[in-house]
Amino acid sequence: MNDNNTTPPLNYLTNGHTVKSWLLTVDHKRIGILYLIAMTCFFLIGATAATLFRLELATHNANVLANDTYNRLFTMHGIIMVFFFLIPAVPGVLGNFFVPLMIGAKDVAFPRLNLASWYIYMAGGLFTLAAIIGGGIDTGWTFYTPYSSVYADSHVILAGTGVFITGFSSILTGLNFIVTIHKMRAPGLTWMRLPLFIWAQYSTAIINVLGTPVLAITLLLVLAERVLGFGIFDPQKGGDPVLYQHMFWFYSHPAVYIMILPGFGVVSEVLACFSRKRIYGYEFVAFSSLAIAAIGFFVWGHHMFTSSQSPYAGLIFSILTYLVGIPTAIKIFNWTATLYKGSVQLSAPMLYTLGFIGLFLVGGLTGLFLATKAINVHLHDTYFVVAHFHYVMVGGMMMAWLAGLHFWWPKMFGKLYNEFWARVGAVIIFFGFNFTFFPQFIAGYMGMPRRYHVYDIEYQPFQMLSTAGAFFMGIGLIICLVTLVSSLITGKASGKNPWKATGLEWNYASSPPDTHNFTVPIKVDVEAYDYTDERIYQDA
């Protein structure tokens, strides 16, 4: 044991038990837990909406929900899942908790700003919840004009304001991470020694800071047209509805990298640990994150091939979209090569991670279909697109999030979960996911448009399979949730480094970490993922 002589009496969880000590905390770890609780609630709301409309879609006619209810539910599912789960999940929870721990810092650069970010996130969330309670919003998460700005008869203003506000939380968190990673690394922790999770957070933070203001401006213009009658997107007033799509996707395409890049970071950590290998081609994986962040800003028009945008502009967007696929392919090849001659252990986080690679691969390859101009024309706005982005966002991002949560759970709470049930949950989620979303590729290829609450009977077999799969996946998620939560009560103490992983958070901080993270001064003298270093295997 390395920490036998200086075990402090209090860790971050036991240092204060009052509600106030949590709500006014500036400890990055406690803020991470606040995000975890809030985000889990939002996730459950989004999942409930999905459950309801999946039931409706099981048959081709309307027998559960009315048209307006259906439209409100898929909109709510999209808004909540994108803006309140996918975007902030890994940065908000794992990023907040582990960025300082992984670089050997006491906290983030601006702890009070960090707390403010959480309050801003909550304020945005409450506005959105108010919109839902007040009767919902039916524009789709994309808020396309002039439907949203003129025609929709639902709570566009409240929900738009909610998303507008929560964007500032992303910007401030991004700013905080950029400064923290630049200025607060421990001595000896050079850029090329950083864990890839940090590289991923850094790339994400840059997109957040550059892209999110554009979303804020766009939403503000929609609200200006809706409330004040400005003519910006409405052609009746001389506006251009396609301008909205350009502005929206200028943020929202990079936003898919905001969602997935942190997941890439998690995958690199878990893969290295459970194969006891350095990530193959570390530099390529690190710089591919930056390349994705940069090229990702210039591909937004591939959402608009049928929108009446110039076909020549479409050509440029098409070729750039393929180019963003290259660094992504590099990552997948390198992750696969990492396993070569490793010591592979299929623990729960590793199962999620390998599941991630398979599902993300399918999501990425179907992205090539959609980048192909002629192919896109048929598949655009069909279930093929729905399946594609769920493979990337749920199969990719959510699997990575669950991998990260299981991987770092012992560090966050000092408890081991039941490994058997965690693996059962991972396997059921993997198969349930494929069962849910694979049939949607076929429905989309056959031409079934998305956002239809009633549809032609020829698509019914695929929708029925999809609904059955969703319940299967739901069971997996419940097993996962119960396993993790019950470990807090019945779990065995995890010790400092249960997986024998490299990294400052595992080797210098106790589980759960002390209020100020480290009790000894840190000096880094090893490369990242050095699994030959015997020191990491010493702690039981």
Next chain:
Amino acid sequence: MNFFAIKTSPIAASEYAREWDKLYAYLMAVSVFFTVAICGVIIFFAVRYRRRSDADRPAPTKDGKLLEILGSVIPFILVMVMFFWGAKLYFDARIPPKDAIEILVTGKQWMWKMQHPNGKREINDLHVPVGVPIKLTMTSEDVIHSFYLPDFRKKMDVLPGKYTQMWFLPEQEGRYHLFCAEYCGTEHALMIGNLHVVSQAEYERWLSTGGTGGMAAAANADDPVAAGQALWEVHCMMACHTGRPGAIGPNIHHAFGTMRELETGEFVLMDENYVRNSMINPNDDIAKGYPAAMTSFRGTLNNNQMNQIIAYLKSVAEDAP
């Protein structure tokens, strides 16, 4: 592909659709290959190199450049094939043939309104003759819709305040799906209809009678060209735009489909969108050598009337079909 007698692929109703299916098959082959290969390698490694003892200390693998180079170059070549093939397929089939029948499509929450060249209208049904290219000139009265014919692999958004175009060549008689693909509000899912591909003779018969689907209308009662000519005269457009000596505006009477020179030195095509925008925002594009003197017809002419004027200008254009 068929399992349990469930249909799993769409009809390929045209030559274009069959070409589309070939490219789709290429993409599918590349995707299946990489999915099987990578998942296979992962499973193989996970079994072959499973942790046998907690004392396992695998030796580090030295990073090589080979994987990174092959991993960039091979995918690059494969996707460039996709890019060029997809772009070629798209651009080859972009411009409608000259002999296409032009049908006006208007999207409206939540219905499709079609108007045939002789003025006959129908709603949510579209009758077309087999073997003749069909050009759709489309606009919307309210929000964005999208005209989607899955069996022809064609789709185009239908926007308010603007015309978009799409064309297809029906090969086989039959009934095909027509969907709205862009979410447009409460009854989006009911903004659907049928494309009826019928024989030439039946189309002629249908055009001249009450027809079977949609709203019946006597032929020529609503001839857009005649109506457009009347509007042209009523609104005194011929005073300014027919090339009379001293006219304040450029002669555009027979110019539809030609390139027009602007004050800025640019050339623009006089097409549906140009005419429409010139009526609504006359000062956007000022013709070379003429003052910005035209007043807007916004509020004076409705959507339908603008369509009629365009139809008239097309009918008198010098290279009119």
